[in-house]
Amino acid sequence: MKNYFKILRPGINSTFQDTGRFGLQHLGIAPSGCMDKSLFFLANKLVGNEISEGALEFAYQGPLLELVGESALVAVSGKVNFNIINNNGEIKQGIPYESFILSSGESLDILSTIDSVYGYLSIFGGFKLEKTKGSISTLVRAKIGSNNGEKLRLDEKIFFNKSSQNSKINKFKFDFENDTTIRVMKGLQYDYFSKKSQGDFFSKEYEVTKLTDRMGMRLEGKKLENMKSKNIKSEGITKGSIQVPGDGQPIILLSDHPTIGGYPKIANVITADYDKLVQKTPGSKLKFKLTDLSVAESAFKDYIKKLNFF
Amino acid sequence: MLKKISNIGDCGITCDFGDEVNKKTNKEVIKLFNFIDESVKNKKIRGILNYTPSYNKLIINFDLEQVKSKELIEFIKSNDYSKTIFSEQSKILEIPICYDEEFALDIKRLEEKTKLNFNEIVKEHQNTDFFVYMIGFVPGQPFLGDLKNNLYHDRLDTPRVKINKGSVGIVEKFCTIYTFESPGGWNIIGKTPLDLFNIKNKESSLLSPGDSVKFKSVKKKDFLTFKNEELF
Numbered sequence: 225m226k227n228y229f230k231i232l233r234p235g236i237n238s239t240f241q242d243t244g245r246f247g248l249q250h251l252g253i254a255p256s257g258c259m260d261k262s263l264f265f266l267a268n269k270l271v272g273n274e275i276s277e278g279a280l281e282f283a284y285q286g287p288l289l290e291l292v293g294e295s296a297l298v299a300v301s302g303k304v305n306f307n308i309i310n311n312n313g314e315i316k317q318g319i320p321y322e323s324f325i326l327s328s329g330e331s332l333d334i335l336s337t338i339d340s341v342y343g344y345l346s347i348f349g350g351f352k353l354e355k356t357k358g359s360i361s362t363l364v365r366a367k368i369g370s371n372n373g374e375k376l377r378l379d380e381k382i383f384f385n386k387s388s389q390n391s392k393i394n395k396f397k398f399d400f401e402n403d404t405t406i407r408v409m410k411g412l413q414y415d416y417f418s419k420k421s422q423g424d425f426f427s428k429e430y431e432v433t434k435l436t437d438r439m440g441m442r443l444e445g446k447k448l449e450n451m452k453s454k455n456i457k458s459e460g461i462t463k464g465s466i467q468v469p470g471d472g473q474p475i476i477l478l479s480d481h482p483t484i485g486g487y488p489k490i491a492n493v494i495t496a497d498y499d500k501l502v503q504k505t506p507g508s509k510l511k512f513k514l515t516d517l518s519v520a521e522s523a524f525k526d527y528i529k530k531l532n533f534f
Numbered sequence: 535m536l537k538k539i540s541n542i543g544d545c546g547i548t549c550d551f552g553d554e555v556n557k558k559t560n561k562e563v564i565k566l567f568n569f570i571d572e573s574v575k576n577k578k579i580r581g582i583l584n585y586t587p588s589y590n591k592l593i594i595n596f597d598l599e600q601v602k603s604k605e606l607i608e609f610i611k612s613n614d615y616s617k618t619i620f621s622e623q624s625k626i627l628e629i630p631i632c633y634d635e636e637f638a639l640d641i642k643r644l645e646e647k648t649k650l651n652f653n654e655i656v657k658e659h660q661n662t663d664f665f666v667y668m669i670g671f672v673p674g675q676p677f678l679g680d681l682k683n684n685l686y687h688d689r690l691d692t693p694r695v696k697i698n699k700g701s702v703g704i705v706e707k708f709c710t711i712y713t714f715e716s717p718g719g720w721n722i723i724g725k726t727p728l729d730l731f732n733i734k735n736k737e738s739s740l741l742s743p744g745d746s747v748k749f750k751s752v753k754k755k756d757f758l759t760f761k762n763e764e765l766f
Contacts, residue, residue, distance in 0.1 A: 246584055249586040250586050250669065251669055251670075251739045252674055252739065253738070365672065409541065412540060454688070455688055457555055457589045458670075458677060459591045460584075460592070460593030462543055462595055470691035482672060483586055484588055486689060492542055493543065494543060517544060520544035
């Protein structure tokens with residue numbers, strides 16, 4: 225176990241993630257998994273891994289890590305400002321979407337994501353992680369998964385598998401989706417809301433607030449008026465559901481969502497727009513656009529096609 | 535009886551068993567849950583990621599790359615799941631609870647709303663034989679029923695951002711135990727020192743749907759010195 229990263233700064237919310245942990249929602253275990261699947265896949269492809277290999281996800285400010293041991297092929301995906309610091313302390317600006325060799329003693333300083341929230345660090349051969357009930361994903365709230373279910377912490381070591389075989393540099397061009405329209409389908413309790421509020425939901429802007437994390441995104445905007453009942457019988461939750469509690473301000477449930485919830489849901493974000501959604505920073509303004517199942521399914525086809533293109 | 539199947543976004547469906555929340559309806563939900571579980575394990579249907587039972591609904595999530603809602607809905611409609619066995623478990627668990635004012639965050643509001651005093655609320659809660667309807671929200675969290683209607687109360691208009699682990703809350707005829715620190719909107723009446731969930735166990739959750747639960751009051755000093763190991 226001589227190949228590892230030493231964590232010199234953990235970052236704000238750095239966790240190991242893969243595509244998620246499934247089949248346990250009936251015991252209250254959320255799927256979790258990477259927030260932005262496109263960037264996660266891309267990070268793995270850049271270093272030649274299987275696309276489902278565990279990667280390090282960071283939000284806003286990422287970690288500062290020093291490589292100890294053999295050099296390794298690594299890559300950063302996302303709109304990310306990062307530096308590579310060599311043994312002499314010289315600083316070189318890093319380039320996202322381009323894999324590179326990091327040598328022993330060199331550090332990777334992931335300073336921040338730019339106008340976005342999440343980015344990924346991958347390494348050829350993968351990090352040394354153990355699966356818990358089928359996945360390496362970390363669910364911090366329940367202390368489940370890699371790194372004892374915790375975010376990265378200062379001074380800890382994260383080990384990776386020996387990776388010297390691959391030194392093939394890959395480079396992709398990735399266009400971030402900047403538009404602010406999020407397509408949704410009607411939620412199970414859409415009819416609970418007044419005609420006026422249904423209209424407001426699709427015409428007014430909603431602002432992403434600071435109370436946003438891997439579990440949910442709280443929005444602020446025109447109050448949504450519930451005409452029927454502010455409480456429903458608690459029912460299973462699906463990622464991307466937009467629930468509206470009694471105060472009339474919507475909350476979008478994200479990857480670490482509660483498995484069951486008792487607030488009415490006005491809409492559901494379609495899968496093809498989820499990656500775009502989770503990258504919206506607090507203060508961003510969103511607009512929701514109503515769509516139907518057939519449009520959502522064909523948008524998903526295009527989304528997958530785009531992912532497979534890389 | 536299964537009343538209606540609807541889409542939830544593009545990668546989920548809900549099987550709705552009607553508005554009634556009682557053991558009979560819940561057992562129908564569990565039957566369909568068991569049927570889907572068998573079908574997944576026997577590879578009769580592919581792409582199913584999660585199937586989550588609640589009081590009166592079963593929500594099924596799937597991988598849109600492998601299966602679409604139309605196919606899944608047809609699969610459910612063309613199979614007779616009603617013969618699937620519901621295994622009624624007879625486990626009765628006694629759960630210690632401390633109703634000290636430090637933990638019973640919403641008892642004052644409940645006293646006002648229900649016109650019952652603190653002792654009456656506590657007595658009513660302890661005398662209830664609870665049935666476990668479902669597990670969820672966060673890992674291992676049980677949803678229990680049924681309280682008598684004199685304790686009924688709505689959830690909070692704005693959910694709390696943080697509720698401590700072990701907190702016991704009520705809403706309408708239901709009672710829950712927060713197994714992790716989390717946000718939530720239930721009326722908190724006390725706290726248990728008992729751990730209901732451990733991911734390292736083969737069965738991670740201490741309770742399963744269909745179990746029975748009774749609460750037993752403990753003093754604050756016993757709450758503070760409670761050791762979970764003694765119970766396992």
